[in-house]
Every structure is written in C-alpha cells, then in structure tokens.
Amino acid sequence: MPIEIAALLIVCLLFYAGVGLVAAFLWLPKRLNNQDDAVRTAPKAVRLVWLPGMVALWPVLLAITNRKPDEPQNHQAGDA
Amino acid sequence: MSLAYRLVQWNRHKIVYDLCLWAGIVCFLGVFIGVSLATTAPPHQVRPEALLLRGLAFTAFFLLTVTLCIGPLHRLIPSTAPLLYNRRHLGVSMFAVSAAHGLLALLYYHGFGAQNPAISLLTNAKPSAAAGPLGLFPFEWFGIASLLILFLMAATSHDFWLKNLGPKTWKRLHILVYAAYAMLVAHIALGYLQRGVGPLPVILLLISVASVVGLQIASRFVRRPSSSKQQNEWVELCRVSDIEPNAAKTVSLPNGTRVAVIRHTRPRKPRKEHPGTTKDREGQEVISCVSNTCRHQGGPLGEGRVIDGCLTCPWHGYQYLPAEGQSPPPFTEKLPTYQVRVVDGGVQVDPQALPEGTRVEPASIGQPIATPPKTTQAPPSNGSDA
Numbered sequence: 001m002p003i004e005i006a007a008l009l010i011v012c013l014l015f016y017a018g019v020g021l022v023a024a025f026l027w028l029p030k031r032l033n034n035q036d037d038a039v040r041t042a043p044k045a046v047r048l049v050w051l052p053g054m055v056a057l058w059p060v061l062l063a064i065t066n067r068k069p070d071e072p073q074n075h076q077a078g079d080a
Numbered sequence: 081m082s083l084a085y086r087l088v089q090w091n092r093h094k095i096v097y098d099l100c101l102w103a104g105i106v107c108f109l110g111v112f113i114g115v116s117l118a119t120t121a122p123p124h125q126v127r128p129e130a131l132l133l134r135g136l137a138f139t140a141f142f143l144l145t146v147t148l149c150i151g152p153l154h155r156l157i158p159s160t161a162p163l164l165y166n167r168r169h170l171g172v173s174m175f176a177v178s179a180a181h182g183l184l185a186l187l188y189y190h191g192f193g194a195q196n197p198a199i200s201l202l203t204n205a206k207p208s209a210a211a212g213p214l215g216l217f218p219f220e221w222f223g224i225a226s227l228l229i230l231f232l233m234a235a236t237s238h239d240f241w242l243k244n245l246g247p248k249t250w251k252r253l254h255i256l257v258y259a260a261y262a263m264l265v266a267h268i269a270l271g272y273l274q275r276g277v278g279p280l281p282v283i284l285l286l287i288s289v290a291s292v293v294g295l296q297i298a299s300r301f302v303r304r305p306s307s308s309k310q311q312n313e314w315v316e317l318c319r320v321s322d323i324e325p326n327a328a329k330t331v332s333l334p335n336g337t338r339v340a341v342i343r344h345t346r347p348r349k350p351r352k353e354h355p356g357t358t359k360d361r362e363g364q365e366v367i368s369c370v371s372n373t374c375r376h377q378g379g380p381l382g383e384g385r386v387i388d389g390c391l392t393c394p395w396h397g398y399q400y401l402p403a404e405g406q407s408p409p410p411f412t413e414k415l416p417t418y419q420v421r422v423v424d425g426g427v428q429v430d431p432q433a434l435p436e437g438t439r440v441e442p443a444s445i446g447q448p449i450a451t452p453p454k455t456t457q458a459p460p461s462n463g464s465d466a
Contacts, residue, residue, distance in 0.1 A: 001202050001203050042085040043086075045087050046085045053236050064244055064245065
C-alpha cells in the first residue's frame with residue numbers, strides 16, 4: 001500500500017474516532033439519559049465500559065437516539 | 081439484561097469460570113514458551129517475545145474456536161450449558177488475548193523504525209513471491225480486519241448495547257464473528273504460505289475448521305431430547321425476597337437442571353387466556369418457573385427481566401410469557417415449565433418438568449398455597465392459543 005494512502009486511512013480513522021470521542025462525552029449521554037432510564041442510575045465505571053463502543057458506533061447511536069420511542073425493540077419486532 | 085447496569089454481571093459461577101479461564105490462558109502461555117525454548121537449540125531459538133506473540137495467537141484462535149463450538153455443542157450435549165452460559169466472558173477474554181497479540185506484533189515488527197507503526201504496518205506488509213498468487217495479499221490485513229470486528233463485538237458485549245441497539249441490530253453485529261473467524265483462517269493460512277513457520281499452525285487450523293463446521297452441521301440434524309421425568313418432590317430453591325420485582329433468578333434443581341424463577345405481576349389481560357385470573361387478582365405479584373435455557377441460543381433466562389409481561393432473554397431479547405412458558409403469538413418457541421408454590425416466603429418448585437408450553441398457574445406471593453397442586457398429571461396445555 002502506498003504510504004500516502006496509508007497515511008490518509010490513519011487520518012480518517014483518527015478523525016472518526018475523535019468525533020466519536022466528542023460525541024461520547026457531549027451529545028450521547030444526554031440523549032441516552034432521555035431514552036434509557038437505567039443509564040441515569042448507572043455508575044461512572046460502567047460508562048467507561050461503554051466508551052469504546054460509543055467511539056466506534058457513534059453514528060449508529062445518534063440514529064438510535066433520534067428514533068421514535070414507540071419503535072419495537074424486542075422479540076415481537078421480528079426474528080432476532 | 082439486568083434491571084440496572086452493572087460493570088460486570090458477576091456471580092459466584094462466573095467468578096469461578098473467569099478465574100479458571102485466565103489461569104488456563106496464563107498456564108498455556110507459560111507452557112508454550114517454556115516448551116518452545118526447551119526444545120530448540122540456541123542457533124534456531126526464537127526470541128521469547130516472538131514466542132509470546134505466537135502463544136497469544138494460538139490462544140486467541142483456540143478461544144475463538146471454542147466460542148464458536150459452544151452453541152452447536154450445547155444443542156448436541158445439553159450438559160455443556162455452563163460453557164454456553166459464560167460465552168460472553170469467554171468472547172471478551174478472547175478479544176483481550178487477540179488485542180494483546182495485535183499490539184505486540186505492531187510493536188515488535190513496526191515499533192522500532194522511523195515510521196509511525198500503524199503506517200509501517202500498512203505499507204510494509206509486502207506480498208511474498210514464494211507463495212505464488214496467494215502471496216499477493218498481505219496476511220496481516222486479514223488479521224487487522226478480524227481484530228476490528230472482534231473489537232466491535234467486545235465493545236458491545238454489555239446489556240446497555242443489547243438494549244439500545246435492539247436485539248435485531250445487536251445480533252446482526254455479533255453474527256459477524258463468523259466473518260472474523262473466516263478472516264483469521266485466511267490470516268493464518270496466508271501467514272503459513274508466505275512465512276512458512278512450520279506445520280503446526282496448519283494442523284491446528286484444520287482441526288479448528290473441522291470442529292466448527294462439523295459441529296454446526298451436526299447440530300442441525302440433532303433434535304434436543306425433551307425433558308425427562310424426575311423425582312416428584314417439592315424443593316425450596318430460594319426466598320421470594322431474593323428475586324427483584326419483574327426480574328428472574330437462576331437456581332439449580334437437585335438434579336443439576338437450571339431453572340429461572342420469575343417474579344412478575346399477574347397479567348391484566350386478556351383474561352380468557354388466563355382462566356385462573358379473576359379481576360381482583362390482576363396486578364398481584366406472583367412467581368412462575370420455567371427452564372433457564374432460551375430456545376434461541378441457550379441464553380440464561382434467569383438473568384433476564386420481565387418486559388411487557390414477558391420474560392426477556394438477556395442475550396437476544398427473545399421473550400416468553402412466564403406462566404405459559406412460550407413466546408407471545410405469533411412466535412412459537414416453548415419452554416418446559418415447573419409447578420411452583422410459595423410457602424412462608426420460600427419458593428418451592430416441583431423438579432418434574434412439565435411439557436414445553438404447559439401453562440402453570442403462577443403462585444401468589446401474598447397468599448401461600450396450602451395444598452400443593454397435583455403434579456402427577458400435567459395441567460392442560462394452552463398450545464398455540466396463548
């Protein structure tokens with residue numbers, strides 16, 4: 001792989017992770033507090049466990065927190 | 081899925097399991113490095129850090145193979161349920177070992193040059209002419225891709241993710257483990273072809289692939305036997321106060337069978353499907369008991385909670401009506417149910433499993449049942465009407 005492409009890949013990855021980190025600290029906690037009651041009472045250490053996933057999946061989480069609250073989530077929604 | 085999020089859902093069984101697992105990993109690495117050093121002469125001796133790198137790779141691949149074999153193995157041999165029960169811990173441990181292998185490889189092979197190690201990894205992974213056409217694709221890239229998938233899976237191995245992603249999305253994400261496995265197979269096979277590190281990796285690879293594929297195929301053709309008859313004596317398994325409201329607890333019967341004791345509220349409707357429910361008893365706290373093993377992939381139902389009146393599996397969100405032991409329509413999954421009664425605050429269960437989907441009247445918490453229900457004859461099944 002040419003060094004320019006490798007460098008570009010690394011920069012893109014770091015940018016994505018950086019945005020994810022900002023999202024994990026600034027936007028997502030408030031949105032998740034509103035969506036999931038158990039988040040509010042979760043200990044700080046548990047939030048650290050969620051952090052890598054939030055950094056990696058922040059677009060998914062943002063989409064989920066924008067979802068309508070009555071959208072089915074369980075077994076009844078379909079074959080999981 | 082617990083009522084409140086906890087860092088790790090540890091209980092006594094899981095602590096013992098994790099201790100044994102990590103003791104096994106450390107012992108294996110020690111033996112691997114020790115034997116390798118002892119059996120090679122100094123001119124051909126590999127450096128200890130390189131041996132650690134290989135040992136971590138062997139361990140991670142072995143753990144991934146075991147993780148993939150547990151599901152089908154449990155379908156074939158139900159007594160392997162404890163392995164399945166702790167699969168999440170096994171998977172996260174496997175990722176930790178894989179990540180250690182990846183990090184050590186990055187530092188060992190790319191950490192001492194002038195280039196950034198990550199850029200060096202991507203640019204210096206050279207094709208090997210000796211491997212022919214198969215050498216055109218650097219084997220390291222398969223390892224990187226596999227590690228990324230395993231990272232996503234480990235990072236989302238918490239109830240928070242199952243709940244917020246939803247069972248469907250979560251399952252789709254975690255089914256990628258098979259893609260990660262395929263890429264690891266390619267990583268090892270190409271590594272062997274391009275670097276030629278001896279026949280051992282290829283032998284282990286073949287054993288692993290044969291085990292995973294063979295068990296998956298075999299489990300499709302074998303039906304799990306239905307619950308066998310057991311002795312008919314009521315046993316007290318726990319106290320009502322041990323179970324949180326709208327939650328369940330995993331307990332073991334004297335014969336070792338695990339059951340989920342559920343504390344829930346008597347359904348408010350529809351009454352015609354719950355003939356024992358009169359209006360004045362609606363909303364009462366009651367106890368039911370079903371098999372602990374989810375019909376989907378053997379998830380521990382005793383660690384689930386009651387959502388919308390249904391016991392919800394903590395793994396993939398499969399749901400069961402506690403009294404009926406079957407999924408709400410239109411779903412058809414059924415569980416063995418157990419007669420249950422509450423005596424002086426103690427939950428007593430008849431160890432004889434009833435046929436799957438047999439409705440059992442839940443035991444009221446506030447009104448201990450003085451006369452034990454008849455257990456020699458199963459109550460009429462509600463079949464698919466529930």
